[in-house]
Amino acid sequence: MMADSAVMSEVVFASMVSLAMVLTTVTLHYWALAGLSALLKRWPDFRGEILLVVMVMFVAHMVEVTLYAWVYLILDQGDTAMNLAGAVDGSFLDHLYFSTACYTSLGLGDLYPLGTLRLIAGVEALNGLILITWSASFAFLVMQRRWRF
Template structure:
């Protein structure tokens, strides 16, 4: 039961962290775009910044998985895992993008965090796509 509470709290903190990070990034990017004149450069900037913020969010989840895997909590990643951070980052990327390859899998209450990350990633990716669409719609005229 303790690990479920831990996983729930970690999930909540991660959602709050990633949503706040995403909001601050897109708000700052929106302010920056208002100052730039080159339309295609703006769109390129949007795509690069959005990609980077997603990678930061994936990395944050990867750090959580790595820390949980190393702690005494009965949560881990199973499969062909060497235990290094790259495995945890890869697992996070598979969860965040809802790719779910299955070669690595969560054990114990870590399944809750992985499921929340998939939902969180879907929402963040959709938010980014909507933002990019609006930027292109307002700025890219043929």
């Protein structure tokens, strides 16, 4: 019974971390795109709009990936059931690389999560997919509105 209770508390903890990260990254992404939209409305004749859109979205995605990497680094400390395994040396770069692989749904497999860290990694993949498609939709709308052929 004690083991089941410990596993359940880890699952609840990982679920709360995942929810917090989704709320944080979706809010960050919303503000990035809303700010970008407001800026483009003020500059109706700006010719480099799609370049600006792509650059701002790339920076937003990198910030989101980095936030997940910090979570992985913090959770991957000591004797916990939430560790990265594989060709990992414990550096921030390893965690950033793993986060990028999860966020983009690339999932290379040379680094992999153990325990309930798998839940957070899975949620990051879904979160990244949603945010990447949101960015693509935004870029499409900007191009459709401004690049009439």
